[in-house]
Amino acid sequence: MVPTIRDVAQRAGVSISTVSRVLNKSAVVDEAKRERVEEAAEALGYRPNPAALSLLGHSTGGIGVLLPYIAGDFFSEFLHRIDRLTSENGYFLVVSSSHRSVKEFQAVIQGLNRRVDGLIVMSTEVPAQTVCDWLPAGLPIVFVNTEVDRDGIEAVNFDNRGGAYRLTEHLLERGHRRIGFLKGPDASCDANDRLDGYRAALRDHGVEPDPALEVPGDFTMEAGEAAVPAFLALDPRPTAVFAGNDLSAYGVVSALRGAGLDVPADVAVAGFDDIPLSRFSSPTLTTVRAPVREMGEGAIERLLAQIKGGDGRDRRVVTLGTEVVVRESTAS
């Protein structure tokens, strides 16, 4: 069996309280006994039972991370950043990223409740306020890339709208006036913010947004391929397509080529996310880059601050900037 504090006490010939005091340095203990206890603990390989600690209301040592299912590098990079800072601070990560419904999402988040000291939540479909209502007040939470509809909530977001706005401006500068937009999932706030930015840029440059140019999609490559016939059927045909994310942009590129059109000569294509592929594909893809690393680090830093109870924290939404990356797929 795993040794308990009692085993250590027995081996050192002291009471369990003395052991506790030594190991937690919570009081002064006779030098000789201290050494005996330390030796005994070392010899037995004693480690306090985390369940007992957390039952006493102490820290669980866990940090929960809830993400939607995200493929690839955003996921791994984000988690990696969090992981580093988390383990450096003696915490471990409890991760969940597969929720097929809001119901399931809620169940997972509530199941995590007393298992972690704090939560980092990326919720693209459920607003922050709702998530908070599922949990006891006082549980530290930092949201990431989530719609925040109330004050007093901490979040690290990035500027979807601004990125889409500037990417659209880039297309306008290149002379495009008929710019198709491939939408993301209806419920996704990322998708909606990007659409907003696209529309706003058009308006601000004197181009009235045309609903016919906005084709439904869901961020998958298949949706990108499926959307191309709709774009090509328009009259006049769009000279550029702004896809809601890189993955679906590749679907668009692939289907356009299938239709005998060249990218960017016949139709320019742009995406959003700057996945690694975008730098290497042929053509390389014009897109918008999100500050993944800063988001991960920012979120965990603010969460740890909340947990450590520094009450001078700023309960607010931080929005990090995004950067337009111009590449071949929108070359004039």
Place this chain on the structure above:
Amino acid sequence: MVPTIRDVAQRAGVSISTVSRVLNKSAVVDEAKRERVEEAAEALGYRPNPAALSLLGHSTGGIGVLLPYIAGDFFSEFLHRIDRLTSENGYFLVVSSSHRSVKEFQAVIQGLNRRVDGLIVMSTEVPAQTVCDWLPAGLPIVFVNTEVDRDGIEAVNFDNRGGAYRLTEHLLERGHRRIGFLKGPDASCDANDRLDGYRAALRDHGVEPDPALEVPGDFTMEAGEAAVPAFLALDPRPTAVFAGNDLSAYGVVSALRGAGLDVPADVAVAGFDDIPLSRFSSPTLTTVRAPVREMGEGAIERLLAQIKGGDGRDRRVVTLGTEVVVRESTAS
């Protein structure tokens, strides 16, 4: 405060034992009381404290996953597969993927000990036996892509050596005789198995491996770029380079181009992993595909079987096959 079993008992006008019996269906309880208890629990939103359960020696509900730092899709796809099956079975995932040293790796793995019911460990540098020695016997573990040096250990590996062997054969068939090999980290068993496969294929086809053709690397793109001068300095210069993984293969491609050489016309390049980029890059990359999905699902299934105590389990290493994917970068 979060409601305890006592709150439920009080609200239902029964003792806590009765509540426990109802909620766990551990004994027959009077119909009327049962309903009252269920109502009370529902109304209060009662959920047993996981710490208390685990203190009683019951399940913690956690499954630990230890991975080395892996960029991109292998990581996210693997974790995603595990996550799905894990949460479907009512467990949650405790993840750690950043260990800069064996010491730290050991600390993390030991820290996870009583927090989880079982462990999935991918250890590319420390053999399975050593990891087992750090933990109490009896804790369910399944290794993934890890060197196993003793019987009685469960693991899901994939055939690094065979994949490298067959990819080398492919290059030989294309007529290459001077094939450079860009190595991975010395301590990585993946890297070593791939090197083994490369050498074996050469020998089996009557080509004596030349140590000068084996250039050090560490699986990063930078290492790939840095290695190119060494390859080009050889006389005769290699006509093909087999990089230990895709990422470093791209470094090689990039630096070869920088040196004015064409891939594959002047030098063929191949990698290992089949990252998503490989299908889209220019040129598309010849590589070896690992069965990520099967590994994730296989590992978690076998771990759950261990946890559920089915003792008819087969304690052995399962090695999944790999597949050579021929693309443009090695076209004749």
Place this chain on the structure above:
DNA sequence: CTGTTAGCGCCTTCAT
């Protein structure tokens, strides 16, 4: 300074 004791929330005998 140090040992004893009372819980933390829950399940599980043990009586009733």
Place this chain on the structure above:
DNA sequence: ATGAAGGCGCTAACAG
């Protein structure tokens, strides 16, 4: 069928 009591491992008062 049900309530009372013991104890999982540990810390934090409380007595010495």
